[in-house]
Amino acid sequence: MSDNYTQIGKSVPRIDAFEKVTGQAKYTADIKFSNMLVGKLLLSPHAHARIISIDTSEAEKLPGVKAVITHKDVPSKRYGLSPARWDENIFCIDKVRYIGDKVAAVAAIDEETVYKALKLIKVDYEVLPAVFDAFEAMKEGAPQIFEEYPGNINTEIHQNFGDLDQAFKDAYYVRTDRYDGQRTYQCPLEPHATIAYWEGSKVTVYSSIQSVHYLQYYLSQVLDLKMGDVRVLKTYIGGGFGGKMDPSGLDFGAVILAKKTGRPVKMWFDREDMFFNNRGRHPQFMNITTGVTKEGKILGVHADFVMDGGAYTGLGIASAYYAGALLTILYDFENYKFDMLRVVTNLPGCGAQRGHGQPQPRYAFESHLDNIAEHLGIDPLEMRIINARKPGTLTVQGFRVDSYGLKEAMEKAREISGWRDKKGKLPQGRGIGMGNGGFVSGAGYAIYRTDLPHSVATIKVTDDGTSAILYTGAVEIGQGSDTVLCQMAAEAMGYRYEDMKIVAADTDLAAHDLGAYASRQTLMSGAAVKQAGEDVNKKILDTAAEIMGVSNEELDCRDGIVFVKSNPEITKTFAEVARTYFVKNGQLIGRGSYKPPKLGGVHKGSAVGTSPAYSAATQVAEVVIDEETGEIEVIEAWDVHDCGYVINPALLHGQVHGAFYMGMGEAIWEEVLFDKNGKLMNGNLAEYRLPTALDMPPVASELVDTVDPNAPWGVKEVGEGATTPTMGCISNAVYDAIGVRVKSLPFTYEKIWRAIKEKK
Amino acid sequence: MQVVVDNNGIKRYLVTLNINGDSYTRVIKANTLLVKFLREEIDLTGTKKGCELGDCGSCTVLMDGKPVNSCIVLAVEADGHEITTIEGVAQNNKLDRIQESFIENAAIQCGYCTPGMVLSAKALLTQNPHPTEQEVRTAIAGNLCRCTGYVNIVKAVLVAADEQ
Known part of the structure; x- marks a missing residue:
């Protein structure tokens, strides 16, 4: 079907490219x-x-x-x-x-x-007196930061699904690992x-x-x-990345x-x-226990986490729920327990960074699964394949996952990375690792309780039909939403991307939308835009039918041309028809509105993690470690993504590159440090180490085909999901290279050097 | 350099900078940074401030053809020098080949690093028209980008170089 699309599925240039490349684009501080x-x-x-x-x-x-x-x-x-x-x-x-x-x-x-x-x-x-450590903060006699959070516990979550005790009894092997995350920041430029x-x-x-x-x-x-x-x-x-x-x-x-x-x-x-x-990423301290069969089938998982929330809550409750909610999406298991304490400390408040609460738990779980596979003597990728969720299934908490291509992503990643020739076969100091991830394609519920639609869109065709303006509240922060939404509008209208303009993210002049978070705009803003485009399209076909003396069912409109389906030689231009509509009826306007259906279960916190569609991704990375210095270099990376139908492949792969880049930074270099008085020690871009062009390896970005039934044209997210596998993937590559596990982020040269030394 | 002393005894300096081929004369304090001069005195806001410490490269401009971080150059140091900002790269609304290549190769996301990247690339290709990939990476190593992982930026520069 996609062959029939004329505006989507194409790497058109960004709608804002000229302004950005010439320095014309005015950012807030430029005004x-x-x-x-x-x-x-x-x-x-x-x-x-x-x-x-x-x-x-x-x-x-x-x-x-x-x-x-x-x-x-x-x-x-x-x-x-x-x-x-x-x-x-x-x-x-x-x-x-x-x-x-x-x-x-x-x-x-x-x-x-x-x-x-x-x-x-x-x-x-x-x-x-102040307290800077989540575990110290929970001790009796610790300074109380808020009266309303006794023991400095800000959020406490205890979820229990299925019968975990029985699952662990039935298991051939039960293993617990502890991994620690660090505090990182979004650092938009x-x-x-x-x-x-x-x-x-x-x-x-x-x-x-x-x-x-x-x-x-x-x-x-x-x-x-x-x-x-x-x-x-x-x-x-x-850039935003949650900040x-x-x-x-x-x-x-x-x-x-x-x-x-x-x-x-x-x-x-x-x-x-x-x-x-900027409400950076919560550091999480993660105990994770899994019971598996001899063949590596996961029977049950217990995630027992603590997160340091810093001084205020912000979006932190959602971060806490997300940490556990999304662990159940990738692999199908029926017994799950999630315990979480979010603790306040006298450090800056934490919030949502790309992937929200999920990347660190994903790192812990993906590292943990490799440990289990090693114990069982199974290839870690093969073990994940037997556990991969199938499309059209429900998670243990009741999240419905329709399209899902994780298995196919792993198979393709195995092939393109040369996994079978490399895993366990590379020389000492060199290693390959894999990790999986994915994300929601928009949250099922707004951040505050409301019955408002999540996205609305309006399209106005200009008087003579030679251009059309999309009004949306979607927020372009660099990810390319203005571009893909205009492609979507043009496709649904039967119009041309080149003739689209956009007025976005202005509460007076544009239309309502919840904005750029939870990877929601391609699906949710896109759904409203598609409806608005179809509304225009219907009015165009009705008007053309009158002019051309045929019924509207006999007509179609693509790429700015209305034509008779049975005889495509008979045409009218979209502009000509639109002008006629304007003369007869006034402004040609299309409207769309989207709100997700009711999603999720009935347990406390069941809203977090719901989404109409879930992406999936597999990443493989190859690293070289200098055993003398502990220096780690990522030399190549592969990402295979199930992100549904792709509107703009060039923008999509750009998201994957950037997501891998950010995950790699968090895996190896990025961490904010505070002194014993809670003073930030590296609040600048030299000592908080963002990777440079010299640190970035080649990244192969490939796709598996799925079309999600709950999304316009079957689209899903990419921007956040693609950062979730990276830390686990690099963790596993480091282990493959040196045979010893570094159990806390980031994998600094010093930590790797010490790990190698201790092993010897 | 001519000096004017104001009523509070603060010295101000008469400077003339050649910016994108035009001459601009202003009276400024000694601590005025070049980035501030460009953005606030001349209204050339294409030069971005990302850190004001010389770490991120968002404020890169060319001074006599060489890339500098305009947040750690004083405007008085730039007196009499030729400065090229992003606004001076396209000529008569015709994009430079590097700019076209950035667009064609999807090397732009949020766009905040783009002016600095384009200028670092411009300086490189002027001096070394056929760089290796490693030379491109080295040339832009002082320009941080948080969106692209540099993948398509490096590609765009190499494509532009190939066609020279």
């Missing part, structure tokens, strides 16, 4: 308004301290300072991206809870004045910026945000504004400073601020 002030946040120098008093008088007196605000000037209503735990204030009221916590903000005529003013704000603190200005009672907010909807919702909730009075939009966004999901101090600060001064205010994070505010 200027006349009379604009600049603002910065004052951050806490203490990890845990009571605020005795704040004196802003000296700062206010500094020439050029136009406003200084603290908690006294803003609503005291608490917020957090997930409404399950609203525990954060715009500015700290009684206590600061980490170094970098938000205390005040200044607006002034220029950057230099702002920094001078921040130094003049006098905050009197009573320093309190564009630091977050916000500009706000007021016109009467209405405020406009430009923000580097992954969801204009949630920011609009939270601004209106916390500041007690009508949603209709808050306009949130983004221009170009320089630009939460409403930030910049967003609240800029809105309030702009109100107070009556002038536009621009605020931004510098690079170190990004580490304080």
Whole structure:
């Protein structure tokens, strides 16, 4: 069928490529308004301290300072991206809870004045004992960070499906492993910026945000504004990876400073601020126990995890649930227990980074499965094949998985990587490993409880039909959503991608959408766009039928041409028909709306992990380790992905490359470090080590064909799923190379060197 | 360099930079960074700020043909020098071959590193028209990209070089 598509399934150039390659593209911080002030946040120098008093008088007196605000000037209503735990204030009221916590903000005529003013704000603190380790935080007598979280336990999950005790009794082999994750950050290259200005009672907010909807919702909730009075939009966004999901101090600060001064205010994070505010990946401490038959069939799994949440919750409850929820998707087993404690500490709050709660558990589980396969004397890839989930099945928690090509992905990866010739056969110091992963194609439920559609879309065909504009709330953050959604719109309309324009992610001018998270836009925004396109298409065919004197069933429209199906020589152009429609009926508009069906089970937390469709991926990596220094080099990588029907192959493979890159960074180099007082030690891009072009191996990215019945054209996600196998895959390659397991992330040269030494 | 002292006794320097072939004269403080000069004095916002510490390469411009991080160059140091920013790469709305190749090879995602990448590539190909893959990787090693894994960026530069 796909052969009939003219606009999708093609690597058309990005719709924003020209603007980006010429430097024309304006990111938030590039925008200027006349009379604009600049603002910065004052951050806490203490990890845990009571605020005795704040004196802003000296700062206010500094020439050029136009406003200084603290908690006294803003609503005291608490917020957090997930409404399950609203525990954060715009500015700290009684206590600061980490170094970098938000205390005040200044607006002034220029950057230099702002920094001078921040130094003049006098905050009197009573320093309190602090705790920086999740296990220490749970001990009796540990400093209490929030009254409402006794023992510093913020979230406690206990899920039990099937009969795990019996499964372990029936098992031939039961094994427990412990693996530890680390704290990493998204590090989008564009630091977050916000500009706000007021016109009467209405405020406009430009923000580097992954969801204009949630920011609009939270601004209106916390500041007690009508949603209709808050306009949130983004221009170009320089990457997100989860770091630009939460409403930030910049967003609240800029809105309030702009109100107070009556002038536009621009605020931004510098690079170190990004580490304080970006809600990085939770470090997880993972005990995992699995019982298997002699043949390697998994009978049951117990995931017993602790995660360090840092100071606030944000989206952290969802991270905690995701950590366990998605472990059951890849392999089919009937008995599963998931225990999780999310603990608060005096470090920056954690949230969602690419793959959300899942990449570290995936690393633990994939490493653990290799250990089991080794014990059983089975090839780890073959053992995974016998456990791979089949399409059209339910997980033990009740998630329905329709299309699913994990087995095929593994078979293809085995072939293209030369697995059989390499596994266990490479010389000492060289190794190959594999890991599997996957993700939801959009979450089944919105972050806050709502009956709103998840995505709507509107298409307006311009008066003479020579172009059409797609209005969507989907947020282009670099992944290519503007491009694929325009391809989808054109396909559904019978139009041409080249004639599409897009107005996206503006709560006034575009249409509603929940935004760019949980890998949701291709499927969910795409579903609304497809409907809107079909609505236009129907109106075009009806109008053409009148003009051409045939019934609309006899007509089709593709690539901008309406034709008689039985005689494709008889045609009218789309533009001509659209113009006729406009003359007769007014503007030609198509509308679409999407909301997922009710999904999931009835247990507590059953919403997290639901999705209309699940992707699957296998990665294989080959590493070389210098046994003298512990230095690890990834020399080649292979990814085979089941991501349903592919709208734009070039963009898709680009996602795979970037996802592998990020997973490799987290596997080997990336980790934020704090000193004994909770002070960030490497909040910059030299010492927080993002891989460079010299570190990146060649990546072969291939696909298996599936078409998901629950998605427009059968699409599924790719952007997050492709980062979930990587750490386990590299872990297994390291083990294959040196015969000893490094049990914590990242696999630094030192850890590898020590592991080799201890083995000897 | 001419110096003007303001009422507060702060010195300001009269500088003239040649930017993308045009001459711009401004009076600036000694601590004005080149990136700030370009973005705020001349409104050339194609030069991006990613770290302001010389780590990420987003602010790469060419100074007399050589790539520099404009966040660790003072505008007074650039006085009298020729600066090329991303806005000066395309000529009369005609893209440079490197820019076309970035588009054709899907080397752009969020686009934030793109201006710096294009300029580092431009400097490389001007000096070494037929680089090896390793030479391309070395030339862009100071330009971080968080989206692409550099795969298609390296490809785009090599394709552009092949056609020269």
